[in-house]
Amino acid sequence: MVRGPRFRRRSPRWAVALVAFVGVAGPLAVSLPARAEVPVHVGVRAPCGDDTTFFAKLADHAPSVVRRSEGPGTDEVRAEVVPEGESFVGALTVRHRDGQEGRREVRGETCEQVLSALALMGALAVEARAATVAPAEPPPAKPASAPPATVDRPAGSAPSSWIAGAEGGGASMLGVVPSIGAFVDRSFLHVAGSWGTGNAAVETGSLRFDFLLVRADVCPWRVELGLGFAVRPCGAVGGGVVLAHGRGLPDAAASTRPWVAPGAAGWLELKAADPLRLGLRLGVEVPVIRDDFSVALGAAGGPSRSVWTPPLATFTLALAAGMRFP
Secondary structure, eight states: OOOOOOOSSOOOHHHHHHHHIIIIITTTOOOOOOOSOEEEEEEEEBTTBOHHHHHHHHHHHOTTEEEOOSSTTOEEEEEEEEEETTEEEEEEEEEOTTSOEEEEEEEESSHHHHHHHHHHHHHHHHHHHHTTSOOOOOOOOOOTTSOOOEEOSOGGGSOOOEEEEEEEEEESSSSOEEEEEEEEEETTEEEEEEEEEEEEEOSSSEEEEEEEEEEEEEOOOOEEEETTEEEEEEEEEEEEEEEEEEESOTTOOOEEEEEEEEEEEEEEEEEOSTTEEEEEEEEEEOOSOOOOEEEESSSTTSOEEEEEOOOSOEEEEEEEEEEEEO
C-alpha cells in the first residue's frame, strides 16, 4: 500500500475529523441537497470492525445510502485500517458508478477513531458525487433480514491479528478418540498441537494409543456471512507420532510410529464480544502411513493378532475458543 507523508506525532481526535472534512469536503464547498437512495457496496479490512459495522457508521453521516451488492450503478467504498507503532493508519478508496475513483489516508490513536473518520470521508465523497451524477436504476432490493454474503480477497492480502486459544474435539480412530490442544491463528494460517488417547481391548489386556500431533490449516479465502459469522475453506496437513503401550499383556513392549495425514477442512467462525473468537472445525484426513499394530498370542516368533490399523480416511471435529491480540 502506497502512503503519503507521515508524521510521528499522534493526532488528537479533532484533527482526524478536520483532516477528513478538509481533504474531501473542502474542495467541494457546496451545500448538498437531500437525495433519493444512493446504492453503495462496502468492503472493510480492520481489526476493530467489519462490513456491517462500517456501513452503519457510513449511514449515520449519509442517511440516503443503501447497501447493495457490487455491480453497475453502485458506488464502491473500501476501507482498510492497519496498526503502525502506537497509532493506526487508515486508507479509503471510493470508486463511483461513473468510473471516477479517489483515495484518502488518515492516522489516529485508535482503530475505532480511524474507522469512524474513514466512514465520514466516505459519506461525504458518495453524497457529493451523487449530487453531480444522474441516478441509475438501482437493482431490486434484497430482504433486509438476509444481507448478501460477500467473498473477500485472500486473507493473506489484509492486515490481521494474532489469535491464540484452546481446542477440543475428536477423531474417528479406535471408535472416537477425544483430544485436547492449543492453537495459534494468523491471517490465512491456523496451527494447532493436540494430544488424544484411545484403547483397544485384547484377550488378556489392552493396547493404549497416544496421538501426539501437530496440524496446519491453510485457509486463503474467507466468506463473510453477516452477524459476525464467517466460513473459511482450508487445505490441511497433520503430522506427529503414535505411541502404543501394552497393558496386562505378557512381555508387553511400547511402540512408536510416525503419523502423516494430509486432508481438507472447513471452519465456521464467530466474532463474539471482542476480543473473543469462537470456531467449529470439520475435517477429513487421509493417513499416508498405515502401520498394523498387533500383539503376540504366544511365545516370541509365534502367531499374532492384529489390533488396529489406521482407516483409509479419518473424520475430525473440533471446537476452538481464542483471544485476539494486536
